[in-house]
Structures are given as structure tokens and as C-alpha cells.
Amino acid sequence: MEIQDGAELCFPQLLNTSCRKKTPHQFEDVLLNIVMSSISVLIVVLNLLIIISVSHFRQLHTPTNILLLSLAVSDFLVGIVLLLGETYRQTQCWFAGDLLCSLYFFVVYFVFSTSVGDMVLISIDRYVAICHPLHYPTRVTVTKARLCVCMCWFCSVLYSSVVFKDALNQPGINNSCDGECIVVISYIADVVDLAINFIVPVTAIILLYMRVFVVAVSQAHAMRSHTAAVTHQHSVTLSTRKSELKAARTLGVLVLVFLICFCPFYCVSIAGISPYTANLVFLMFYLNSCLNPLIYALFYPWFRKAVKHIVTLQILQPGSCNVSMLK
Template structure:
């Protein structure tokens, strides 16, 4: 019997302190691993296409696309790092050690918080573009956007270091046995995360987009009244307005998807569940990570330039000299 019990342990040589292996049936474990691996590969591939597109083609070097690039980088890291490690943590023994568990905890806070920051910056960008278009080019420049993106990532790293305060110095603080990676968030840290990573950003996003929606509707009505204009200048103006309205609608969909994916996790957090090992939190966390796979799908559906850029990439035309100057808009 001891041999059998030892075979069920993560570390058979540690009979009294080792955790037991997952109780899930083998077929169910294989299914979960296959499903998460597939979503992870899809997330990495789609976001890598966005990163290559915006980085390579000069026409896409705009302030808005720089923000989308930053968002794609964080989504890429979710698919590459967080998804595979999370399924390993939930369905298998943790063989990576306590320090790697703490580092995973640290990174798992940095990447989603940077995504939230990018969504807020995108909302601000669309707000200025729609509500104050005459000053957009002077207020929203590539240099300023790049600076804001760097500050967003720096603030995420600094802010999330507060969550790892005890994790790196006491990596096995919450582990009950060898072979598990338990992530527990203190009440104060959970409340701070709820406020600064969800409530405040959501408030800013909703307020900005309510204003954008009102202005967009009024501009759409104005466009209908000016549709018979015959001068070239008015035609260009209407085309520009139409392009800005379409971009605002697309990014509005992006924000709605963000809300749907992030709300379940933070609702559970608001209810007082402070451990990332519970089933309810795992469900919310899965939706939060799934958000990283949905963003590039939105680009594919609403951005014609993304489809053209993907065609250039998969056909290896980007390897040709001067391909970065290709017209894909």
C-alpha cells in the first residue's frame, strides 16, 4: 500500500511532506492540456502577426497602432507564459520550485495590469481623436505615445512588485506540501488590485466612451447632412471623419470584450475570494486570459489593414526589399 501511495505522490521520496498528484482522470487531463495548448498557440500566433504587422509596415506607425502594439505584446506574453504555466499549476505537480512559483505570481500580475493600462490609453487616444480632432496631431504624437507606453509598463512592474513583497523572500509561505504552487492574495493587496486595476480604469474607460459615443453620433448625423458636398476639401474631411468613427467603433468593441472578460475575475475578487486556486477564481482567470486571444480576432474582423498585412506575412512578401513601404491601408 505504501508503494501505491508513494506512486501517487509528486515526490515519492518525501512520503510525509509531498503533495499528491492530480485526481483528475487521465483523459480529462489530456483534454485540458490539449485545449489550453491550442488556445495558447493561437494566442501567440495571432498576436505575433499583429506585432510583426505594426512593427514592419511604415504606414502602420501611428499613435493608435503603437498602443495596439503594446497591447499585442502583453497578449503575446499571456499566451506564451501565463496560459501554459497556469494549466501546469492546476493539473500537474509543480516541479519548478518555490522561487519560480513566486516569479510566476509576479509576472501574472504585471502582464494583465499592463493590458489594462493599454486599454485606458487607447480610450484616451480615441477620446481626443473624436472629441478634439483639430488638436489630435499636436497632442497625440508618436513620441508621447511611446513615452506613455513605457510609463505604463514601468508602473505595472512597480505596482505589481507590492504583490510580490513576501513571495520572493518567503516563496513557500502558503504551500502545505512539496509539489504545489499556491498563490494567495492578502485582503489589502486584493482590495488595492480591485480598485487600481479594475474600478478606476473601468470608470475612466466608461466615462470617456460615453463622451465618445455622444460625439460620434452627432458627427454621424452631421456627415449625413453634408453627404452632398461637392468640394474636394469637404470630401476629404468626410472621409477622415468616417475613418475616425470606424476606428472608435472598433475600439469600442475592444473595450466591451475587455469588460466581459475581466468582470468575472474581479467580481469573484470583490466577493472576497483571495486565492487563485479556487474553482470560481480559476474560471474568471481563464476568461481573463482568453481576452488575449480575442483581441487580434477583433483586429481581423474590423481592420482591413490587418488582413492585408497578414497576407503579406504568410506569403513571405515582407522579406522582399522595400516591403516595409507597401501600401496596405
């Protein structure tokens, strides 16, 4: 009988402290693991295409694309670290040690925070471009965009370090048995996180895009009424404004999809809801990292053109970084 019980333990030699092995043989568990693994592959491949496209082609080095690049990097980490790590944690005993368990949750948290920060920066970028178009070229530059992205990642790491200070200093403090990987943050940290990672950024995003939507609609009406009577110089300006409005609509879709996937995830994480429902909502949030590149492919011709150059290996040719992607 002891041998049978020992065979079900993560660490058979630790009869008193070892967790029991997980047996995810139910149809729902197996199906969830297959779906998560498939989404993980799509996330990695699609976001890698974004990273290569924006990094390689010089014409794509614009402030807005720098922000999209940062979002793609965080989504890429979602595919590699979050989905694969979470699949392993949910279906297997944790043999990687308590410190790696704490580091895993730390990475999950700071990548999550960075994605939220990227969405706020994208909303600010569109707000300045649409509501203050004359000041946009001087207020929003590639250098400033890179600086904002670096600050976003740095602040996310710093904030996550504070939240997970106890877990990193005392790894495994929340585990009830050997082979388990659980990190629990304090109630105060939960309340602060609710404000910093949910209420404040979501409110800012909604308010900024409400303003962008109102201004964009008024500008669209104005352009339609003056299209027939413009000079060539004004035509160039008109074309630029149309491009900005199109970018606002595209990024508006991006932000809307993010909010749809993000809000249920956060609501479930702070409420007592059944594990099955929680898994579906978490999967919905992970799916957002896969949908972002598909939105680019649907609305951005430059992304489709860049992917064609990447898939056909034309980027390996000398001078390929100077190829025009915006024509």
C-alpha cells in the same frame, strides 16, 4: 502500502512534506486542458501576426497602432506564460522551485495590469481623436504613445513588485507542501488592487467611451447632413473624420469585449465561487487575448493585407517595410 503511497507523491523521498500527485483524469479536466492548449496556440500565432505587422510596416507606425502593439505583446505573453504555465500548475506537481512559482505569479499579475492599462490608453486615444480632433495631431504623437506605453509597462512592473514583495522575498511561504505553487496576497493588497486594477480603470473606460459615443453619434449625423454640399478640401476632412469614427467603433468593440471578459474574471477572483465556475470564467478572460486579433481582422483591412504579406513571405523582400497598407 508505503510504496503505494510514495508512488502518489510529488517527492516520494519526502513522505511527511510532499504533496500528492494530481490526477486530472476526469472528462472536464481533460477537456479544459485541451481547450486551454488550443487557445494558447491561437493567442500566440494571432498576436504574433499583430506584432510583426505593426513593427515591420512603417505606415502602420501610428499612435493608435502603437497602443494596439502593446496590447498584442501582453496578449502574446498571456498565450506563452499564463495559459501554458497555468495548465502545468493545475495538472502537475510544481517541480520548478518556489522562486519560479513566485515569479510566475508576478508575471501573471503584471501582464494582467498592463492589459488593463493598455485599454485605458486606447480609450483616452479615442476620446482625444473624437472629442478634440483639432488638437489630436499635436497632443497624441507616435513619440508620446511610445512613452505612455513604456510608462504603462514600468508602472505595472513596479506595482506588481510591491504587491508580491513578500512572495518574492520569501518564496513558498504560502505552500502547504512540497510540489505546490500558491501565492496569497494580503487583504489590504486585495482591497487596493480592487480599486487600482478594477474600479478606477473600468470607470474611466466607461466614462470615456460614453463621451466618445455621444460625440461620435452627433458627428455622424452632421456629416450625413452635409455630405452633398462640400468642397474637395472639406471632402478630405470628411474622409478623415469618417476614418476616425470607424476606428472609434472598432476600438469600442475591442473595449466592450474586454469588459465582458474582464469583469466576470475579477468578480470571481474576489468572491468565493466553485472552482469549476472559476475555471470557466478564467478561460473566458484568457479567450479575450485570442479575440482581439480576430476583431482586427474583421474591421481592419490593413491587418488582413499585412497578414497576407507575412504568410506569403513578401515581408522578406527588400523594401517591404515601405509597402502601403492603408490603401
